[in-house]
Amino acid sequence: MTLTIDDARRILAGQPFNSLVGGRITVFREGKATLQIPIRDELRQQFGLVHGGVLAYAADNVLTFAAGSVLGPNVLTAGFTITYLRPAAGKTLRAEAEVISATRRQALCHCEIYSDDDGREPILVAAAQGTTKLLEKAA
Known part of the structure; x- marks a missing residue:
């Protein structure tokens, strides 16, 4: 099944947790996805920087959306690793993911x-x- 950016946006809107974070899909095409999150005070930790959990959420979600662009909508994250390089501040987080390799049932993706x-x-x-792995049945 080929997904469009409108499909991706509907799927994201169906995630109740995303309504707390405020993410939006800005790029969605075969093998690529971009998620943007406006930085606001509720997403900061005690030092005024964006909480690492928000960065992990962005990575998890955008990796899965990139994979979904080649595998279809019934996908879940099987696992991911994240490396924090420097503190996040500014106005917006932008998470970009790309499929590195894919089979019929799983995809390996990279995110910055x-x-x-x-x-x-x-x-x-x-x-x-x-x-990210393809589910045999819709969740």
């Missing part, structure tokens, strides 16, 4: 997360890699 701010160069704040 950037902190974007008005008038500044994007800052790479984290990188992740994960595997």
